[in-house]
Amino acid sequence: MVTREDVENIALLSKLFVPEEELDGLTKSMQEIIDFADAINNAPASAEGFDNINNLSNVFREDEVVPSYPVAEILKNAPEQAEDHFLVRNRE
Amino acid sequence: MNYELVSGFETHIELSTKTKIFCGCTTQFGGEPNSHCCPVCIGLPGTLPVLNKEVVRFAVKAGLAVHGKIAEVAKMDRKNYCYPDLAKAYQISQLYAPLIIGGYIELSNGRKIRLHHIHIEEDAGKLIHQHGDTYVDYNRGGVPLIEIVSEPDIRSIDEAKEYVEKLQQVMRWVGISDCKMQEGSMRCDVNISVRPAGSEAFGTRTEIKNMNSITNIARAMAYEYERQVDLLESGGKVIQETLRFDDASGTTSPMRSKEDAHDYRYFRDPDLVTINVPRDEVERLRAEMPELPAEKRERYEAEYGIPEKDAALLTKYRRISEYFDKAIEGVKSPKTVSNFIIGQIFRRVETEADKEIFDVAVTPERLNELVRLLDSGKIRNNLAKSTLEKMLDTGKGALDFISESDMGGVDDSALLALCQAAVAGNPKAVEDFKSGKEKAIKALVGNVMKNSRGKADAVAAEAKIKELILS
Ligand SMILES: [Zn+2]
Numbered sequence: 001m002v003t004r005e006d007v008e009n010i011a012l013l014s015k016l017f018v019p020e021e022e023l024d025g026l027t028k029s030m031q032e033i034i035d036f037a038d039a040i041n042n043a044p045a046s047a048e049g050f051d052n053i054n055n056l057s058n059v060f061r062e063d064e065v066v067p068s069y070p071v072a073e074i075l076k077n078a079p080e081q082a083e084d085h086f087l088v089r090n091r092e
Numbered sequence: 093m094n095y096e097l098v099s100g101f102e103t104h105i106e107l108s109t110k111t112k113i114f115c116g117c118t119t120q121f122g123g124e125p126n127s128h129c130c131p132v133c134i135g136l137p138g139t140l141p142v143l144n145k146e147v148v149r150f151a152v153k154a155g156l157a158v159h160g161k162i163a164e165v166a167k168m169d170r171k172n173y174c175y176p177d178l179a180k181a182y183q184i185s186q187l188y189a190p191l192i193i194g195g196y197i198e199l200s201n202g203r204k205i206r207l208h209h210i211h212i213e214e215d216a217g218k219l220i221h222q223h224g225d226t227y228v229d230y231n232r233g234g235v236p237l238i239e240i241v242s243e244p245d246i247r248s249i250d251e252a253k254e255y256v257e258k259l260q261q262v263m264r265w266v267g268i269s270d271c272k273m274q275e276g277s278m279r280c281d282v283n284i285s286v287r288p289a290g291s292e293a294f295g296t297r298t299e300i301k302n303m304n305s306i307t308n309i310a311r312a313m314a315y316e317y318e319r320q321v322d323l324l325e326s327g328g329k330v331i332q333e334t335l336r337f338d339d340a341s342g343t344t345s346p347m348r349s350k351e352d353a354h355d356y357r358y359f360r361d362p363d364l365v366t367i368n369v370p371r372d373e374v375e376r377l378r379a380e381m382p383e384l385p386a387e388k389r390e391r392y393e394a395e396y397g398i399p400e401k402d403a404a405l406l407t408k409y410r411r412i413s414e415y416f417d418k419a420i421e422g423v424k425s426p427k428t429v430s431n432f433i434i435g436q437i438f439r440r441v442e443t444e445a446d447k448e449i450f451d452v453a454v455t456p457e458r459l460n461e462l463v464r465l466l467d468s469g470k471i472r473n474n475l476a477k478s479t480l481e482k483m484l485d486t487g488k489g490a491l492d493f494i495s496e497s498d499m500g501g502v503d504d505s506a507l508l509a510l511c512q513a514a515v516a517g518n519p520k521a522v523e524d525f526k527s528g529k530e531k532a533i534k535a536l537v538g539n540v541m542k543n544s545r546g547k548a549d550a551v552a553a554e555a556k557i558k559e560l561i562l563s
Pocket of ligand 1: 112115116117128129130131132133134234
């Protein structure tokens with residue numbers, strides 16, 4: 001069973017803010033998603049069948065350089081940054 | 093009690109493709125922090141990795157270079173762990189269906205270190221720890237790697253060093269990596285355990301992570317061997333754990349458990365499709381492979397009668413062997429060419445880095461010309477040697493230093509006359525020789541060489557002088 005606490009915990013781990021009023025709805029959705037995954041898990045099929053459902057193989061790119069992004073653009077979504085680096089603060 | 097060392101290696105080698113494994117960012121070493129990045133290699137949601145074809149080709153070449161089997165079907169898996177060097181919180185690697193199966197590296201003592209497999213994966217970013225904070229640069233993130241996993245077949249530190257050297261040599265040779273340990277393009281994780289000599293069962297192993305020099309591999313293994321033996325001798329037990337080696341103190345210590353989480357929850361990466369390496373592509377790559385260093389060394393010994401040690405030196409780097417191959421074209425004695433290279437040319441290229449590039453002032457064609465003069469009897473060995481020195485100084489050809497008058501040998505009657513003159517002109521040396529001072533004859537031979545301007549055959553001169561004195 002998925003609980004409100006589970007959802008709060010997952011939100012924290014995922015660095016997502018979840019408003020109080022959405023918690024019940026999300027708990028219900030999460031339970032439905034897990035039930036769906038369980039249904040798939042219980043389906044009689046070999047692992048091989050699921051392995052490559054679209055039957056594609058050998059999708060490659062050539063070894064050709066494409067310009068990278070500007071550093072500012074790369075760091076734009078970083079929670080913290082310093083001296084052109086992503087910065088991970090010590091939490092201890 | 094005597095303890096035997098048992099070791100296996102996991103060696104990471106950065107492939108020298110132009111672009112990263114799943115995106116078009118450059119793999120160039122260095123660069124401003126985070127300047128070789130795009131949404132794919134910093135793991136932004138909604139991006140789709142696409143495998144670089146050259147990575148597969150390079151890995152197949154690596155596999156062929158170590159006599160491995162190229163898998164018919166290979167797949168990519170996600171290895172989950174949460175650490176800032178991985179933007180996605182997983183590394184795309186291979187576990188269930190790696191590209192290369194088996195293979196071996198043969199050591200000079202005849203032992204084969206078997207390989208379990210070789211897989212392809214992406215490198216992680218670089219972390220700089222400062223004042224407790226961590227600065228992350230993802231330029232290296234997504235650079236293609238192969239990981240070569242050996243069986244625990246290594247039995248001594250010397251074998252371990254040779255294993256790494258041979259791996260480095262052959263991977264450079266086939267041109268898939270520069271294998272620079274100091275720049276991190278080759279790194280080893282060393283598994284090590286000990287067991288009573290003669291025992292079949294393996295002891296508990298520890299793993300020393302991220303070794304980046306052969307010297308430190310040897311130091312760390314020596315330390316860890318002693319530590320494990322001491323533990324067992326004093327009734328203790330070895331704990332299976334991951335260690336780091338501290339360069340300054342020369343000791344190993346356990347890594348924090350955070351960096352050593354083993355629940356990787358591998359699963360098939362749904363973004364990446366199956367790899368089927370076509371057999372004709374494998375055969376095409378096999379046909380393109382250069383003759384490998386071990387094969388070449390054996391051929392030099394068998395075909396040209398070059399001593400094992402010299403053959404190993406000539407095949408240490410591909411450029412040296414190619415130089416040698418060109419220089420021996422059509423010459424009578426490849427061994428003479430080898431002696432010139434190892435005896436004289438090597439003195440001008442002292443460092444390993446220079447030997448690898450092997451850019452010497454004398455082209456192989458010019459060395460070939462010099463040796464042909466020697467072959468045809470037009471010049472003698474002494475003159476060839478001194479001429480080679482002048483060629484190395486100036487980069488000019490042999491004929492710039494050897495005139496017509498230097499060429500041609502000294503015929504028998506001329507040699508006799510020269511020897512007679514030497515004996516007549518040096519009565520003291522003759523007396524010394526007669527009274528038992530063997531060395532005195534060298535002065536007489538020297539006199540003949542000087543007066544013939546180096547053209548006389550020193551061995552023949554010595555024999556002739558002895559004949560004159562003793563008759
Ligand atoms: Zn990229």
